[in-house]
Amino acid sequence: MEKKQFQAESKRLLEMMINSIYTQREIFLRELISNSSDAIDKIYYKALTDDSLVFDKDSYFIKVIADKTNRTLTIRDTGIGMTKEDLENNLGIIAKSGSLAFKKDNEAKDGHNIIGQFGVGFYSAFMVADVVTVTSKALGSDTAYKWESTGTDGYTIEAAEKDSVGTEIVLQIKANTEDDNYDEFLDEYRLKAIIKKYSDFIRYPIKMDVAGKRLKEGTEDEFEDYQDEQQLNSMVPIWRKNKSELTPEDYEKFYHEKHYGFDKPLKHIHVSADGAVVYQAILFVPESMPFDYYSKEYEKGLELYANGVLIMNKCADLLPDYFSFVKGMVDSESLSLNISREMLQHDRQLKLIAKNIQSKIKSQLQSMLKDEREKYETFYKSFGRQLKFGVYSDYGTHKDVLQDLLMFHSSNEKKLVTLDEYIARMPEDQKYIYYASGESMERIDKLPQTEIVTDKGYEILYFTDDIDEFAIKMIMTYKEKEFKSVSSGDLGIEADDKSETEADKSENKELFDYMTSLLSGKVSNVKASKRLKKHPVCLSTDGDMTIEMEKILNAMPNNPNVKAEKVLEINMNHEVFGSLKDAFEKDKEKLNLYTALLYNQALLIEGLPLQDPVEFTNDICKIMV
Numbered sequence: 001m002e003k004k005q006f007q008a009e010s011k012r013l014l015e016m017m018i019n020s021i022y023t024q025r026e027i028f029l030r031e032l033i034s035n036s037s038d039a040i041d042k043i044y045y046k047a048l049t050d051d052s053l054v055f056d057k058d059s060y061f062i063k064v065i066a067d068k069t070n071r072t073l074t075i076r077d078t079g080i081g082m083t084k085e086d087l088e089n090n091l092g093i094i095a096k097s098g099s100l101a102f103k104k105d106n107e108a109k110d111g112h113n114i115i116g117q118f119g120v121g122f123y124s125a126f127m128v129a130d131v132v133t134v135t136s137k138a139l140g141s142d143t144a145y146k147w148e149s150t151g152t153d154g155y156t157i158e159a160a161e162k163d164s165v166g167t168e169i170v171l172q173i174k175a176n177t178e179d180d181n182y183d184e185f186l187d188e189y190r191l192k193a194i195i196k197k198y199s200d201f202i203r204y205p206i207k208m209d210v211a212g213k214r215l216k217e218g219t220e221d222e223f224e225d226y227q228d229e230q231q232l233n234s235m236v237p238i239w240r241k242n243k244s245e246l247t248p249e250d251y252e253k254f255y256h257e258k259h260y261g262f263d264k265p266l267k268h269i270h271v272s273a274d275g276a277v278v279y280q281a282i283l284f285v286p287e288s289m290p291f292d293y294y295s296k297e298y299e300k301g302l303e304l305y306a307n308g309v310l311i312m313n314k315c316a317d318l319l320p321d322y323f324s325f326v327k328g329m330v331d332s333e334s335l336s337l338n339i340s341r342e343m344l345q346h347d348r349q350l351k352l353i354a355k356n357i358q359s360k361i362k363s364q365l366q367s368m369l370k371d372e373r374e375k376y377e378t379f380y381k382s383f384g385r386q387l388k389f390g391v392y393s394d395y396g397t398h399k400d401v402l403q404d405l406l407m408f409h410s411s412n413e414k415k416l417v418t419l420d421e422y423i424a425r426m427p428e429d430q431k432y433i434y435y436a437s438g439e440s441m442e443r444i445d446k447l448p449q450t451e452i453v454t455d456k457g458y459e460i461l462y463f464t465d466d467i468d469e470f471a472i473k474m475i476m477t478y479k480e481k482e483f484k485s486v487s488s489g490d491l492g493i494e495a496d497d498k499s500e501t502e503a504d505k506s507e508n509k510e511l512f513d514y515m516t517s518l519l520s521g522k523v524s525n526v527k528a529s530k531r532l533k534k535h536p537v538c539l540s541t542d543g544d545m546t547i548e549m550e551k552i553l554n555a556m557p558n559n560p561n562v563k564a565e566k567v568l569e570i571n572m573n574h575e576v577f578g579s580l581k582d583a584f585e586k587d588k589e590k591l592n593l594y595t596a597l598l599y600n601q602a603l604l605i606e607g608l609p610l611q612d613p614v615e616f617t618n619d620i621c622k623i624m625v
């Protein structure tokens, strides 16, 4: 019998397949089952327009048969089959995808689409088989044909015996080698698992004879082997079901079956989009944070299906980093089964889906915030930090999407508030959104810098997360209100007794200049404070960098050694100020001591390290004796 050669491209592809471009060999089964499913689709589709054909659902199925003795794996279907020409054209030539040609010939009328636009699937069989034999009888044909190939050296086609319409593919499974175990593709449990993993939602039953042992009839301790035909796939995926048929428990069950998390999902989003891009998705907002969430090990992404067939476990391109906590899956009939990761990134359909999903998640979170406050706060405690990272990342590009989802604790009731709520209760004369950064709410409450702001009756947002201040620097203003740190140089609050402060300031200019020179290199200025009420001293900052930011940045592994521009503020209404003036006139030595002490006190209040703690304690001793 004449051996025909593969076309050059096909030969190259085959070589790649044999040398396994896919790291997961198991996907060959997914490919072959998808082809079978396509072939049944084609009959179904023909029956829609051809009255002489009746599509009786029970007669259409895919059967998988593993024969360990002969090392063969058979995939049999009752699909449309292939004529001699089809075998020649579809299996001999790679670049021409049969599915694609069929699609063009028969403009899909009811969305019953056919997987596959890029014909490499079938060749994946050569990753696990030495010989592939395809016996097929096409619908409406009397003769069956057998196509056979051992790989790159070509293929043969001859007439064959086959009673029913459809295709049977027999794989002669490779022998094990030192490095590779091929036995697994003959193992019942392994095959079942592969089918469940990739092909669970194929629309037609996938059957396999499963071996079992049972008590022999009429005996009490004699067992016999038997074969039982089982259906391995569940067929109708939950995402294709009508939302109204599903209960919250169904979604929860799906969440656990898919191992999305051990917790209960806080919220599910079921999308059935049929606009510019057609897809279904089930997305979940988890209740609690996975243990590795804020670590490098955590991998974001959604499961991606092309028309019911799993093509990727974690498609990262579907989720922006700031929604990386979302779990779930997307199924689209617009995607090709064999699309590579690299190609996916540029896929227009996928980009559209990703955009669409992003806005669905956003609007669900928004409505949760509006209507289910308690739930939202639970969510926010787990993932709020990620939203804030999202605001900060990419130079603030995503702030518009995220800023109204943010919450902070505030001085009002020590509860979480949104920026909108904060603005809504701002007194009329309040110009800025005030915030204070620190380790904890308790610590912030004790900061002298907060005194004047709280005295004014203005609410302060507590920034206790490292990222808070950095994120807010990206937002800058919210609804035309600028953010202002309580430690910033100009608080935008008029001092109660302005004239007196100004007068005292000029009168005491020499004193402040002197103290500034003493603290040269440590602070840029010493000045009269407009914000202090009870406390004698505090640090404030000039410029964008605050003291908290300095602390955070300098704690980073690459220690950038940045410095905030610090100002030492002195409360002129405090008794200590009298002592300073006195010392300035009479005893400079004492003033040097007081200045050093006050500066170190201000550092301690801020939680900053003292440059020389021993000197500080010695200084205290000096004033005691």
Ligand SMILES: Nc1ncnc2c1ncn2[C@@H]1O[C@H](COP(=O)(O)OP(=O)(O)OP(=O)(O)O)[C@@H](O)[C@H]1O
Pocket (backbone or CB within 6 Å): 031, 034, 035, 036, 038, 039, 077, 079, 080, 081, 082, 090, 091, 097, 098, 099, 100, 115, 116, 117, 118, 119, 120, 121, 122, 123, 167, 336, 337, 338
């Ligand atoms: N079981 C089958 N029954 C009928 N035709 C088949 C079967 N398997 C393969 N074919 C034909 O062979 C063609 C080539 O199959 P192959 O898997 O290489 O590519 P494809 O299915 O078109 O695309 P994909 O790469 O996405 O699977 C198919 O388009 C189909 O026409």
